[in-house]
Amino acid sequence: MDLAALLRLADFEQAAELVLSAPTLAYVNGGAGGHRTVEHNRAAFEAVWLRPRVFADTCEAPDTEVTLFGRTFSSPVLLAPTSPQRILHEDAELAVARAAQETGALSIVSTDTHFPFPDIAAAAEDGCWFQLYAYDGRERIAETIEMAEAAGATALVVTADAHYPARRVSAQRAGFRTPPEVDFGTMRQLGILQGDVPASARIGRFPVTWDDLAWIRERTKLPVVVKGVLRAGDARRCSDLGVDGIIVSNHGGRQLDGVLPTLVALDEVVTEVGHERVVLVDGGVRSGTDIVKALALGARAVCVGRPYLWGLAVAGQAGVAAVINLLRLELGDALRQLGVAQVADLDSSFITTATAPRPHPADGPDHGQVDRTRHHDTIVRRAIR
Numbered sequence: 285m286d287l288a289a290l291l292r293l294a295d296f297e298q299a300a301e302l303v304l305s306a307p308t309l310a311y312v313n314g315g316a317g318g319h320r321t322v323e324h325n326r327a328a329f330e331a332v333w334l335r336p337r338v339f340a341d342t343c344e345a346p347d348t349e350v351t352l353f354g355r356t357f358s359s360p361v362l363l364a365p366t367s368p369q370r371i372l373h374e375d376a377e378l379a380v381a382r383a384a385q386e387t388g389a390l391s392i393v394s395t396d397t398h399f400p401f402p403d404i405a406a407a408a409e410d411g412c413w414f415q416l417y418a419y420d421g422r423e424r425i426a427e428t429i430e431m432a433e434a435a436g437a438t439a440l441v442v443t444a445d446a447h448y449p450a451r452r453v454s455a456q457r458a459g460f461r462t463p464p465e466v467d468f469g470t471m472r473q474l475g476i477l478q479g480d481v482p483a484s485a486r487i488g489r490f491p492v493t494w495d496d497l498a499w500i501r502e503r504t505k506l507p508v509v510v511k512g513v514l515r516a517g518d519a520r521r522c523s524d525l526g527v528d529g530i531i532v533s534n535h536g537g538r539q540l541d542g543v544l545p546t547l548v549a550l551d552e553v554v555t556e557v558g559h560e561r562v563v564l565v566d567g568g569v570r571s572g573t574d575i576v577k578a579l580a581l582g583a584r585a586v587c588v589g590r591p592y593l594w595g596l597a598v599a600g601q602a603g604v605a606a607v608i609n610l611l612r613l614e615l616g617d618a619l620r621q622l623g624v625a626q627v628a629d630l631d632s633s634f635i636t637t638a639t640a641p642r643p644h645p646a647d648g649p650d651h652g653q654v655d656r657t658r659h660h661d662t663i664v665r666r667a668i669r
């Protein structure tokens with residue numbers, strides 16, 4: 285495996301397409317309905333342009349580090365919670381936690397993990413965040429939080445947008461079923477799951493209310509982050525309840541098709557609570573310049589989902605680490621080219637949404653497809669041989 289030959293995240297995506305079955309690919313890359321939100325999460329980044337500053341007094345290697353809730357990370361790229369990772373690699377969340385540890389990044393670990401959370405937390409020696417799905421009332425939520433705290437989670441992420449099953453038409457059409465090797469170790473340890481894992485990879489969830497969120501906030505001393513906020517009013521309510529962070533997210537377009545792109549929602553959330561709370565964003569981040577755009581719009585960091593899953597599918601821990609390192613390299617390059625010495629110096633002056641005429645289709649393939657020539661296909665095939 286020659287991971288160094290994979291030079292863009294699109295290469296990892298292409299490599300994942302070569303190693304995964306069609307149903308698994310549809311589950312990972314697909315979303316809800318007709319994929320309008322999946323596509324527009326990306327398109328929103330494409331609509332933002334960078335404005336470099338010339339003759340800036342920048343150092344050789346810009347500082348990509350970011351500090352969140354007292355811990356410093358090598359770059360403002362967090363690994364979003366995803367499941368079930370066991371469909372992609374036998375080491376699943378352990379590989380992801382080790383890759384995060386190796387690269388100075390952070391893994392946010394889903395409740396729906398193959399391995400029990402305490403084992404994953406032990407692999408992430410410097411800590412990880414636990415993402416909470418409620419599978420029952422408060423007693424069960426309390427047990428889950430206690431388990432996460434005891435295992436050493438350093439923050440609690442409450443996902444707000446995935447209580448109800450989504451209409452994931454592409455995964456359904458492709459015939460995706462949970463393969464028999466997948467388990468839900470954390471849920472099994474908590475006694476939420478007994479017997480077989482359901483074929484849909486989903487167990488009925490319990491809708492969390494504002495009252496529950498207030499109770500969760502009281503219940504734990506950990507920083508609480510709410511994931512899935514897209515409106516200023518909801519961000520305000522979270523902040524007033526003492527929530528420490530918000531992840532502006534539409535679940536990667538996997539829950540409701542037609543929901544607005546996250547980069548568009550970011551502005552109203554940052555305007556409302558950006559001065560008092562940590563605002564993060566995910567959905568469609570695919571390059572260092574995407575990270576720059578999100579940070580210039582006021583996010584403190586971004587999360588990525590599918591990109592590190594491609595790395596996991598292609599090469600386990602090494603593949604995830606390669607994805608994180610590539611994003612960091614691209615971010616450093618972008619900062620230097622823009623005349624920015626550190627991520628904290630990014631602001632809205634470095635971007636514009638002024639429109640440029642779209643290239644005519646006859647001018648060449650779409651952006652992102654640009655380097656997918658036949659020769660390039662051979663390079664990716666050779667890299668993962």
Ligand SMILES: Cc1cc2nc3c(=O)[nH]c(=O)nc-3n(C[C@H](O)[C@H](O)[C@H](O)COP(=O)(O)O)c2cc1C
Pocket residue numbers: 311312313325364365366367368394395396415443511533534535536537538566567568569587588589590591
């Ligand atoms: C295969 C897959 C599984 C996911 N599972 C979870 C999950 O268990 N919990 C959660 O809060 N979000 C989950 N998400 C959403 C991600 O945390 C994140 O919001 C999304 O992937 C970001 O978009 P991106 O994939 O375009 O980077 C999942 C996403 C994918 C692609």
